[in-house]
Amino acid sequence: MIRLLAALLLAFCGGASAYAAKVDPFAQRAAAARDEIMRDPARALADSDALRRMTSSHDSLERRTHVEATADWIRAEALISLNRPQEALKVIQSALAAMDRSDPEPGLRGELILARGGVANLTGGVEDALRDNQEAFRLLGRGGNARGQAIALQNIGAIYADAGDYNNALKYFGQSIDIYSADPKLLLSAYNNQGNSLFELKRYADATAAFSRALVIAQKTNNALQQARIQRNIAATQAEAGNFVPAEAALADAFRLSTGGPAASSRAALYGVAARLALRQHQLDRAANMIDRAFSSAVGAEANLPMRDFHQTAYEIFRERGEAKKALDHLEAFQKLDDQARALAASTSAALMNARFNFTNQELRINNLRNEQAVASARFRNRMQLALLSATAVISTLLLIGFLSIRRSRNQVRDANASLLTTNVALEKALAAKTEFLATTSHEIRTPLNGILGMTQVILAGRQLDPTLRGRIELVQGAGETMKALVDDILDVAKMETGELRIQTAEMDLKRLLEDAVTVWTGQAETKRIGIEFDLEQCPGKIIADEVRLRQIIFNLMSNAIKFTDRGQVRLACFSEADEESESETLVIRVADSGIGIPQDRVEEIFESFRQVDGGVTRRHGGTGLGLAICRNLARAMGGDVTVVSTLGAGSTFTLTLPLERGTAEVGPADRVAATSLGAANLLMIEPNPLGQGIMRALLAGECASVQFVTEVGQALDALKTGAIDHVLAEGSALGLDPAGAGALAAACADAKARFTLLWREPAPDLLSQFVKEGVTHVVSKPISAPDLLSEMNKVYGEPIASRNIAA
Amino acid sequence: MNILFVEDDAMNRRVVRDMLTVAGATMDEAHDAESGLQMIDERQYDIVLMDLRMPGMDGLTAIKHIRARTDEKASVPVIVVTADTALDICRDCIDQGADEVILKPVAMNKLFDAIGRLIARGNSRMMLN
Numbered sequence: 001m002i003r004l005l006a007a008l009l010l011a012f013c014g015g016a017s018a019y020a021a022k023v024d025p026f027a028q029r030a031a032a033a034r035d036e037i038m039r040d041p042a043r044a045l046a047d048s049d050a051l052r053r054m055t056s057s058h059d060s061l062e063r064r065t066h067v068e069a070t071a072d073w074i075r076a077e078a079l080i081s082l083n084r085p086q087e088a089l090k091v092i093q094s095a096l097a098a099m100d101r102s103d104p105e106p107g108l109r110g111e112l113i114l115a116r117g118g119v120a121n122l123t124g125g126v127e128d129a130l131r132d133n134q135e136a137f138r139l140l141g142r143g144g145n146a147r148g149q150a151i152a153l154q155n156i157g158a159i160y161a162d163a164g165d166y167n168n169a170l171k172y173f174g175q176s177i178d179i180y181s182a183d184p185k186l187l188l189s190a191y192n193n194q195g196n197s198l199f200e201l202k203r204y205a206d207a208t209a210a211f212s213r214a215l216v217i218a219q220k221t222n223n224a225l226q227q228a229r230i231q232r233n234i235a236a237t238q239a240e241a242g243n244f245v246p247a248e249a250a251l252a253d254a255f256r257l258s259t260g261g262p263a264a265s266s267r268a269a270l271y272g273v274a275a276r277l278a279l280r281q282h283q284l285d286r287a288a289n290m291i292d293r294a295f296s297s298a299v300g301a302e303a304n305l306p307m308r309d310f311h312q313t314a315y316e317i318f319r320e321r322g323e324a325k326k327a328l329d330h331l332e333a334f335q336k337l338d339d340q341a342r343a344l345a346a347s348t349s350a351a352l353m354n355a356r357f358n359f360t361n362q363e364l365r366i367n368n369l370r371n372e373q374a375v376a377s378a379r380f381r382n383r384m385q386l387a388l389l390s391a392t393a394v395i396s397t398l399l400l401i402g403f404l405s406i407r408r409s410r411n412q413v414r415d416a417n418a419s420l421l422t423t424n425v426a427l428e429k430a431l432a433a434k435t436e437f438l439a440t441t442s443h444e445i446r447t448p449l450n451g452i453l454g455m456t457q458v459i460l461a462g463r464q465l466d467p468t469l470r471g472r473i474e475l476v477q478g479a480g481e482t483m484k485a486l487v488d489d490i491l492d493v494a495k496m497e498t499g500e501l502r503i504q505t506a507e508m509d510l511k512r513l514l515e516d517a518v519t520v521w522t523g524q525a526e527t528k529r530i531g532i533e534f535d536l537e538q539c540p541g542k543i544i545a546d547e548v549r550l551r552q553i554i555f556n557l558m559s560n561a562i563k564f565t566d567r568g569q570v571r572l573a574c575f576s577e578a579d580e581e582s583e584s585e586t587l588v589i590r591v592a593d594s595g596i597g598i599p600q601d602r603v604e605e606i607f608e609s610f611r612q613v614d615g616g617v618t619r620r621h622g623g624t625g626l627g628l629a630i631c632r633n634l635a636r637a638m639g640g641d642v643t644v645v646s647t648l649g650a651g652s653t654f655t656l657t658l659p660l661e662r663g664t665a666e667v668g669p670a671d672r673v674a675a676t677s678l679g680a681a682n683l684l685m686i687e688p689n690p691l692g693q694g695i696m697r698a699l700l701a702g703e704c705a706s707v708q709f710v711t712e713v714g715q716a717l718d719a720l721k722t723g724a725i726d727h728v729l730a731e732g733s734a735l736g737l738d739p740a741g742a743g744a745l746a747a748a749c750a751d752a753k754a755r756f757t758l759l760w761r762e763p764a765p766d767l768l769s770q771f772v773k774e775g776v777t778h779v780v781s782k783p784i785s786a787p788d789l790l791s792e793m794n795k796v797y798g799e800p801i802a803s804r805n806i807a808a
Numbered sequence: 809m810n811i812l813f814v815e816d817d818a819m820n821r822r823v824v825r826d827m828l829t830v831a832g833a834t835m836d837e838a839h840d841a842e843s844g845l846q847m848i849d850e851r852q853y854d855i856v857l858m859d860l861r862m863p864g865m866d867g868l869t870a871i872k873h874i875r876a877r878t879d880e881k882a883s884v885p886v887i888v889v890t891a892d893t894a895l896d897i898c899r900d901c902i903d904q905g906a907d908e909v910i911l912k913p914v915a916m917n918k919l920f921d922a923i924g925r926l927i928a929r930g931n932s933r934m935m936l937n
Contacts, residue, residue, distance in 0.1 A: 439893075446891040447817065450913040454823030457916040461830045484913060491893055690916055691831030694924025786928070 026054045026067055033074050041081035048075035069095045069108050076115045085119045092116045097503075097639025097659060107143025110136045114152055121155065126347075130159055150180035154190055157197075164345040166197040173197065188217040188226065195233055204241035208234060228257035228266060232273055239277040247277050268297040272306060276313045279320070287317045308337035438494040445487050452480040461690065463711075485555075489626045496633050503637050507663040508547040511539050514554065514574055514589070521558045521570075528562065530594075531569035538575035540587065542663030549634050550658075553642070554589060556627040557654045561593035568594030568651070576660050587640075587660035592653040598646040606644070607632045631656070675705070678794045681726035681755070682706045686716050686734040699786045713745055720752040729793065732760035732782075737767065743774025750775075755796045759789070809927075810852060811835040814844035814870065815859040815889070820912070824857065824889070827916050841865035845873055853884055855923055858906070860890040860897075868904045875905040885926040889914060 033047035051071035055064045072095035079088035092112050099109055117132030133152045140148035157172030173194045181187050191214035198207035211234045218226040231254035238247035254270055271294035278287035291314045298307065311334035318327035456477035460470065495501045518534050525532045561570040571592045576585050598606060607628050628642070635642045640658035675681035683704040687693045688711045700707045704727075710716050713734060719725055728749050735742045735758070742758065749756040758771070761782040768779065780792045811828065813835050815821050821837050828835050836851070838844035840862050848856065856874070860867035871886055888901045891912040898909045908922040 442893065443891050446893075446912050447820070450823060450891070451819045453913040454820075454827065454916075458823070458826040458830055461827075461916065480913075689831050690920040691828075691833060691923060693917070694920035694922070695927050696924070697921055698925040698928035 026051070026070075029054070030070050030074065034077075037074065037077050037081055041078040044074060044078040045082070048072070048078060065099055066105060066108065069099050069105075069112065072098075073108065073112050073115060076112070076119075080115065080118055080122070083122075085122045089116065089119045092119070093636075093639050094659060105143065106139040107145050107148075110139030110141075110143050110145060110148055113139060114148060114155075117152070117155060121159075126159060126162075130156065133159075146180040147183055147186065150176040150183075150186055150190070153179065154186070154193060157193060161193070161197055161200075162345065164200075166200045169197045170194060184217050184221055188214045188221075191217070192230060192233065195230075195237070199233070199237050199240070202240075204237050207237045208241070211237065224257045225266070228254045228270075231257065232266070232270055235277065236273045239273065239280050242280070244277065244281055251277060268294050269306065271297060272310045272313065275317065276309070279313060279317050282320075284317060284321050287313075288321065291317055308334060308341060311337060435494050438490055442487050442491040442494075445483075449480060449484055449487070453477065453484065456480060463688070489630055492630050492634075493626055496630070501633070501637060503546045503549060503634075505544050505546050505661075507542055507544055508550070509541060510543045510545070510550075510574070510587075511536060511541050513547065513551055514539060514572065517551075517554050517558050518572060520555070521562055524559075524562050525570060528566065530562065530565050530567060533569055533571045535571070535573040540574075540576055540660065540662055543587065544661040544663055545658065546638065549638065553631045553634055553656055554591075556631050557589075557591040557642075557656065560627060561591050561595065561652075561654070565593040565595030565651070570594075585660035585662070587656075587658045589656040589658075590653060591656075592651065594651040597648040597650055597652055598644065599648050600646075603644055603646060607642070675726040675797075677797050678704055678727065678790065680705050682724055683708070683727045683729060684716060684719055684725045685709050686713060686728070686730040687711070688731065688734050692731065703790055713741060716745065717748050720748050720754060723752060725752060725754045727755040727757070727793070729757045729759060732758060732763070739767070739770040739774045739776075742771050742776050746775040746777070755793075757793050757796065759784075809833055809854050811855045811857065811923075812838060812844065812847060812851075812853045813857040813889075814838045814841055814862075814867070815857070816840055816862040817859070820859070820889075820914075824914060824919070827914070827919060830916070831920060841867060841870035845870060848874060848881060848884065852881075855926060856884055856886045857889050858886055860888060860892055860901075868901065871901075871905045885929075887919075887922050887926070889919075 029047070030051055033044050033051060036044040036047060048071045051074065052068055054071075055067045059067070072091050076088040076091045076095070079085070079091065092115055096109065096112055096116075099105070099112075113132050114136035117129050117136055120126075120129035120132055133155045137149050137152040137156075140146075140152065153172045153176035157169045157176065160166070160169035160172060173190050176190045177187065191210050195207045195210035195214065198204075198210055211230050215227065215230045215234070218230055231250045235247045235251040235254060238244070238250060251270070251274055254273075255267075258267055258270060271290050275287045275290035275294055278284075278290055291310065294310050295314075298310070311330045315327050315330035315334055318324075318330065456473050459465065459473050460477065465473075492501065514534070514536055518532055522532050558570065558572065571590075573590045573592075574588065576587055578585050632642045635656055635658065638658055640656065642654060642656050644652055644654050646652035681704050683700065683706065685693075685696055685700075685707065687696060687709055693709045697707060697709070708719070710719065711734070713730075716728055716730070720728070728745070730742075730745065735745070746756050756776070756778060758776050758779045759782060760768075760779055763771070763779065763781060771779065778796050780789060784792070811833060813821055813824055815824075815837070816839055825835055825837070835857075836847060836853075838847050841858075842865055844856075844858070845865075847853075858867045858870060865873075867888060867890070871888075874884060874886065875882055885907045886905065887908040887910060888906045889910050889912060890897065890901075893911065901909045907926055910918055910922055
C-alpha cells in the first residue's frame with residue numbers, strides 16, 4: 001500500500017511556535033527563515049548564517065545561546081531538506097551541547113531533538129529515531145508546543161507502521177490528532193496515515209472513512225497533488241473491499257487531478273491501482289493494459305512506488321490470462337521485493353524492541369520469530385528453484401503452488417506480527433515497571449551502603465590503625481565503592497531511558513583527572529601483572545566540561561581495559577585536534593589495551609545495555625555490562641562519542657572524542673615563578689581534623705591560587721617534591737611536640753622555595769624557642785580570626801624565602 | 809559546636825555521629841521531624857542535618873517549619889542528607905530553604921566541607937581554635 005504523504009510533511013517541523021510571538025528583529029527574521037525552509041532550503045541555509053551573527057557581546061549568555069541554537073536548528077532543518085543529514089546531525093549535536101551549558105529551553109531543545117529524530121529516520125536509525133521522538137515529545141510538551149508534539153507522535157506511529165505493528169501505529173496517529181488539530185497539513189497527514197494502517201489491517205470501511213477526512217482537508221487547501229494521492233488510496237481501498245463503483249469514481253477523479261502539473265509524476269501508481277481494480281472485476285484485457293502502463297511510466301518516476309504490489313497484481317493478471325512465462329517473471333520479482341519488505345519490517349520490529357529494552361530473552365524471542373520467517377521463505381525459495389528447473393508442462397501446477405505459497409508466507413508474516421504486537425505490549429509494561437524498580441532498588445541499596453562506606457571511612461580516618469587491619473578495611477571500602485558505582489550505573493540507565501540525565505559543565509582540571517585515573521588503576525593493573533602507560537604531554541589542563549561524567553567515562557574505559565587484558569599493557573593518551581575549517585577543537589582521549597579484543601561483527605553490540613560479547617565472558621569478567629552503553633550515551637549527551645577499533649586476540653582501542661572548550665590558561669610547574677603574594681600562591685595545609693579541613697577550605701576559597709590538604713607531615717614532604725607548592729600552612733597538632741620534625745619540614749620548604757607558616761594554639765615560650773632554633777621562623781598563634789590569619793600569612797611575602805639555615 | 813541530626817534510621821545516625829567524633833564534634837539526635845522541631849525549639853543549634861524521607865512529617869516540611877519561625881532560629885543552617893537521587897532533588901531542597909544537600913552514602917569529606925562552608929559563611933570573623 002502507498003504511504004507517501006507522511007514523510008514529505010514530517011521532515012519539517014516549523015509551525016507557529018512560541019518564538020514568533022516575541023517581537024524582536026531576531027525572532028522576526030528567524031520566523032521568515034523558517035518559512036523559507038520548505039520553499040527554498042538553500043536560502044534558509046544562508047539565512048541561518050546571518051541569524052547566527054545576530055548576537056552582540058552585550059547579550060546575556062542565555063540570549064546568545066537562544067539565538068545560536070535557533071539559528072542552528074534552522075540550519076539543521078535546511079540541511080535535512082537538502083538531503084544532507086550527516087551535516088545536519090553535526091549541527092544539531094553541537095547546538096544541543098551548547099544549550100546544556102545554559103538554562104535549557106525545553107521548547108527549542110525539543111525542536112532540535114525532533115530534528116535529530118528526523119535525521120535518524122532518514123538514515124535508518126530506528127532506535128535513535130524512536131528515542132529522539134519520545135524525548136522531543138516530552139520536551140515539546142514542557143515548552144507548550146502541541147504542534148511539535150503531534151509531529152513527534154506521527155513520527156513514532158510511522159516507525160510502528162514500518163515494523164508492521166499497525167495497531168500501535170494507529171494509537172499514535174490518533175493521539176497526534178487529539179493533541180493538535182489546528183494545522184490542516186498535519187491533520188491531513190495523520191488521517192492519511194490512519195487510512196494506510198487501517199488498510200493493512202483490512203479494515204476497509206474505516207480506512208475509507210479516514211481517507212475521506214483527509215480528502216476534505218486536501219480539497220479545502222486546494223492541493224491537487226494530495227487530492228490525487230488520497231483519491232488513489234480510496235480507490236485502492238474500495239477495490240479491495242469489492243465496492244467497484246466508488247472505486248472507479250475515485251480513480252477517475254485521481255486521474256483527472258493528476259493531468260499536468262506536479263501530480264503527473266504519480267500516474268504510475270494510479271495505473272497500478274487501476275490494474276488491480278480491473279483485475280478484481282475480471283476485466284483482464286484492461287488490467288493487462290493498465291499494469292503495462294504502470295511499469296512503463298514507473299521508469300524515471302518518483303522512487304517511492306509500490307513496485308511489489310505491481311508485480312503481485314501483474315502475476316495474478318497473467319496467470320488468469322494463461323501467460324505462464326510472464327506470470328512467473330512477475331512472481332519472481334514479487335518474491336524478491338516481498339523478502340526485502342519483510343526483512344525491513346522484521347529488522348524495524350527488532351530495533352523497536354531494542355530501543356525499549358534489551359533483555360536477552362526478548363532478543364531470543366525476536367530471533368525465533370525471525371527464524372520462523374526465514375525458514376518459511378527458504379522453503380518457498382526452494383520450491384521456486386525446483387519449479388524453474390521443471391518442464392513447462394508442470395508450470396501451471398507450480399503456479400498454483402506459488403500462489404498458495406504467497407498466501408502462506410503472508411499469513412506467517414501476519415502471525416509473526418501479531419505475536420510481535422503481544423510482545424510489544426508486554427514490553428511496554430515491563431519497561432515502566434523496570435524503571436520504577438531500578439529507582440527504588442537504587443534507593444534501598446544506598447541505605448546499607450551508607451553503613452558500610454560510612455564506617456570504613458570513620459575507621460580509616462583513625463591514625464593509630466594497624467597496617468594489616470588498614471589493608472583489610474581498605475579492601476572493604478574498595479568493594480563498597482565498586483558497589484556504589486554499580487548502583488549509580490543502574491540508576492543512570494534508568495535516567496537515560498526516561499530522559500532525566502543532565503550534563504552540568506564547569507571549569508575542571510582534565511590533566512589531574514587523568515593522573516588520578518592512572519593512580520587509581522595502577523594498583524589493579526599491578527595485581528594482574530600488566531603495565532599502565534600514559535602519554536599526557538599534549539593533554540589540555542583546564543577545560544570546561546562535566547567533571548563527574550567525564551570521570552565516569554574514563555574510569556569505565558580504564559576499568560574495562562584492565563578487566564579484559566591478561567598480559568601486556570593498557571595505554572592512556574590524551575591530546576587535542578584542531579579543525580581549521582570550523583575553528584573548533586576536539587578533545588581525544590584514547591584507552592588502548594592488549595587484551596582479548598572484540599570480534600569485528602560484534603563491535604557495535606558492546607555499546608548496548610546489558611551486553612558483553614557473550615554470556616561466558618560476562619561470567620568470567622563480571623560487571624553489569626552497562627558501562628559502555630552509559631559511556632556512549634554520556635559522550636553523545638556531551639556532543640561527542642565513544643568509538644572502538646579492535647582486533648580479536650590483539651586488543652582494543654576505545655576513543656572518546658568531545659568538543660573541546662579550554663578553561664582559563666594556567667601556568668605549568670615547569671615555567672612556574674615563585675608566588676609574590678598569598679593570592680597567587682598554591683597553598684598546602686597540613687590539617688588532620690576533617691572538620692578543620694572543611695572550615696579552612698571554605699575560608700581560603702578564593703584567597704589563594706589553589707588549596708590542597710594533607711593530614712600528615714610525610715604527605716606534605718612528598719607534595720613539596722613536585723615543586724608545585726608555594727606555601728605550607730601547618731596546624732600545630734599535626735607536628736606534635738616534635739621540634740626536629742618541624743625543622744625538617746621547614747628545611748624541605750626552603751629547598752622547594754616555599755613559604756612555611758605554623759599555626760599553633762598558645763605555644764609555650766620554651767618550646768617555641770626550640771622550634772625557632774630548628775628553623776621555623778613564622779609562627780602564628782591561635783585563636784585568630786580568618787582575616788587576621790590571612791594578613792599574617794601575606795606578611796611573609798615581604799621577606800625573601802627562608803634559606804636553609806639552622807640558627808644554632 | 810551544636811549539631812542536630814534529624815533521621816529515622818538508627819544506622820545512619822550512628823554513621824554520622826562517628827564521623828563527627830573523628831573531628832572531635834558531637835551531635836544531638838532526633839528520630840523524626842516532629843521531635844527534631846521540638847528540640848530546635850528548646851535548644852540552640854549551629855547546624856541542623858535533615859533526612860528527607862521519614863515516617864510522619866518529611867524533611868522538606870520540617871525545613872519549611874524552621875524557616876517560618878519568627879525568631880533568629882529561622883535562619884539556622886540546614887544540610888539535607890538524603891538517598892533520594894531524583895533529578896531535581898537538590899534544587900527542590902534549596903528552594904525549600906536548605907543550605908546544602910549531601911547524598912547518601914555520605915562521604916566524610918563532603919559532610920565536613922559542607923559544615924565548613926556553613927560555619928565559614930556565617931562567621932567571617934570567626935576565631936579559629
